[in-house]
Structure formats: C-alpha cells, structure tokens
Amino acid sequence: MTFPDVAINLVKPKDPVEVRIVSTEIATAAPSPNFIRHITFDVSGTPLEGNIRAGQSVGILAPGTDANGKPHALRLYSVASPTGGEHGDGKIYSTTVKRVIDEHWETQELFTGVASNHFCSLKAGSTVRMTGPSGKRFLLPEHPEQYNYVFFATGTGVAPFRGMLLDLEALGMPTDTVLVFGCAYRSDFLYADLFGRIELGHPNFRYLKAVSREALRGDGSKPYVQTLIEDEAALLQPILRRENTLIYVCGLKGMEDGIYRMLDKHGIGGYFERGERGIKPTDRMLVETY
Numbered sequence: 001m002t003f004p005d006v007a008i009n010l011v012k013p014k015d016p017v018e019v020r021i022v023s024t025e026i027a028t029a030a031p032s033p034n035f036i037r038h039i040t041f042d043v044s045g046t047p048l049e050g051n052i053r054a055g056q057s058v059g060i061l062a063p064g065t066d067a068n069g070k071p072h073a074l075r076l077y078s079v080a081s082p083t084g085g086e087h088g089d090g091k092i093y094s095t096t097v098k099r100v101i102d103e104h105w106e107t108q109e110l111f112t113g114v115a116s117n118h119f120c121s122l123k124a125g126s127t128v129r130m131t132g133p134s135g136k137r138f139l140l141p142e143h144p145e146q147y148n149y150v151f152f153a154t155g156t157g158v159a160p161f162r163g164m165l166l167d168l169e170a171l172g173m174p175t176d177t178v179l180v181f182g183c184a185y186r187s188d189f190l191y192a193d194l195f196g197r198i199e200l201g202h203p204n205f206r207y208l209k210a211v212s213r214e215a216l217r218g219d220g221s222k223p224y225v226q227t228l229i230e231d232e233a234a235l236l237q238p239i240l241r242r243e244n245t246l247i248y249v250c251g252l253k254g255m256e257d258g259i260y261r262m263l264d265k266h267g268i269g270g271y272f273e274r275g276e277r278g279i280k281p282t283d284r285m286l287v288e289t290y
C-alpha cells in the first residue's frame with residue numbers, strides 16, 4: 001500500500017498564519033455533559049489553501065504563556081473536511097474540538113485545557129493562529145478504490161473519518177466501508193445525520209455505534225468500538241478477514257489495544273504483529289490516538 005505525497009509543515013509554529021473562524025456550532029446530537037464544537041475556518045490566501053488532505057491535522061497556538069513563562073505549545077486538531085475542504089475549493093476546512101474540562105487532580109480546582117477552550121470560545125469572525133498541515137500517514141491510500149475500510153473512532157476521533165468518508169463518497173463509495181463510532185451517551189453522537197445520509201445512499205457503507213454508559217452487554221461488559229467486532233460479527237468479520245481491508249483507529253489513547261485483543265480472540269490476522277517491544281500494527285492498521 002502506498003500513500004499519496006502530501007504537503008506537511010507549510011506553516012511552522014515560528015511563523016503561524018491568522019485564520020478566520022467562519023462558523024462554530026455545537027456538534028453533539030443533544031444536550032450533553034461534553035462540550036464539542038464543529039468549527040470551520042478559512043485558510044484562503046495562506047500556504048494552507050488547497051494543501052490539506054483528509055486525515056491531516058492543523059496546529060493551534062493559544063495566546064499567553066505556560067507555567068514556565070514560555071508561549072503555549074502547539075496543540076493538534078484533526079481536519080474533519082474532505083480533501084478539497086468544505087466546498088471543494090481548498091479554502092474552508094473544519095475540525096471537531098472537545099473542551100478539556102475536569103477537576104484538577106492535585107489542586108481540586110477546575111482544570112481547563114488551554115488550547116481546546118481557547119478554540120471553542122472563539123466566535124465566528126475572529127481569528128486563530130494556525131500551523132500545518134501535519135501528518136503524512138493517517139490518510140486514505142493512493143488508490144482508495146482498491147481497499148475496504150473499517151474506521152474505529154471514539155469521540156472527536158471521528159473527525160478525520162468525516163473527511164475520509166466524504167472523499168470516498170465523492171468516488172461513489174467504491175468498496176465495503178464501515179464506521180464504528182463509540183461514545184458514552186447517545187447525546188454524544190457526532191455527525192450522525194451526515195453518516196446516516198451516506199448510509200442511505202450507499203448500501204456498502206454501514207454506520208455502527210457503541211454507546212458505553214446506557215446499557216451493558218450480555219456478559220456485563222461495556223459496549224466499546226471493539227466489542228462490535230463480536231456483536232456485529234456477521235457484518236464486520238467477513239470484511240475484516242479480506243486481505244484488502246484496512247483498519248483506521250482514531251480517538252482515545254490506548255484504544256487500539258482492545259481492538260488488537262478482539263481481533264486476536266476471533267483469529268483475524270494481518271493487522272498487527274508481536275515483536276520484542278510488544279505489539280505493533282502492520283501497514284494495514286493505521287492508528288492515531290491522543
């Protein structure tokens with residue numbers, strides 16, 4: 001499998017571009033304990049214009065300094081748009097941002113992540129400092145019509161798959177493709193209308209959901225994206241067993257481990273190998289977790 005040549009680091013942190021926010025909307029399907037936004041931004045006139053592929057990320061620089069008095073480090077956000085952007089002309093792209101909010105584990109104060117809260121608080125018309133694009137492997141392959149796809153996403157990990165699925169739809173959804181999306185509550189479905197619409201128009205695309213905190217599985221375990229390999233075995237396993245199927249995983253750090261275990265349990269090979277340093281994915285499994 002080969003990947004297309006892509007541009008990376010056209011805009012570097014030392015010299016970021018100011019990009020205008022075009023729109024910002026709540027992205028969850030219903031009122032939710034999570035604050036997640038679909039944010040679109042305009043890169044026209046910058047080196048990013050026409051140069052971002054589905055699967056790549058952009059960097060955001062929040063204003064201000066960290067605890068050591070240094071400018072805040074860059075944070076990456078996956079582009080949620082197809083390769084030509086939201087309108088095909090390479091100018092407007094989008095991302096899916098979750099506010100990081102928690103109780104501080106030492107001080108007990110409210111902990112708010114720097115860049116995600118800065119980005120989510122920006123209004124349409126304001127600007128954000130951006131770098132990128134970044135990432136040269138978490139992409140659709142050079143000849144996308146030669147592969148089937150199983151995309152596993154938790155939460156905002158669905159962002160790159162929105163873009164890739166729109167790219168595949170533009171090609172007529174040529175092969176069997178499944179999106180397996182995991183979240184805590186049904187309120188947190190992201191882009192469900194879009195994926196439902198693609199599914200209606202293309203019977204070879206299926207959209208599966210694993211909701212972890214509403215009902216347990218028969219054995220008492222939580223529904224997670226990987227448990228659907230078992231619970232939707234008739235749909236997923238024949239696709240996963242084909243030699244020209246690729247798995248993409250995006251979302252929670254470490255989520256790939258559960259997928260390895262479930263593939264192993266069902267004797268589905270080809271996606272990972274065991275080496276001296278533990279398990280590592282083969283080139284048929286692409287992982288981007290954070």
Ligand code: FAD
Pocket residue numbers: 057075076077078079095096097098099100102103104105106111112113114115116117156157159288289290
């Ligand atoms: P920070 O200020 O960086 O705070 C987070 C850090 O604070 C954590 O790493 C942890 O060390 C610490 N921390 C966390 N909780 C607590 C607590 N309770 N008490 C004390 N300390 C704590 N995010 C998205 O929302 N959407 C995306 O599409 C997306 N894509 C990504 C793509 C890539 C390739 C990568 C690497 C990351 C991506 N992320 C995405 C994550 C994003 O880059 C940021 O890491 C995330 O938004 C948090 O940044 P922040 O500045 O808001 O939080």
Ligand code: A2P
Pocket residue numbers: 034154155156182183184185188210211212213222224225226252254255258
């Ligand atoms: P839970 O937190 O109920 O254990 P979000 O990013 O919106 O929080 O969603 C993350 C989803 O991924 C939640 O449903 C969460 O379940 C689930 N999850 C947590 N740990 C894993 C894991 N190791 N593998 C797969 N999914 C996980």
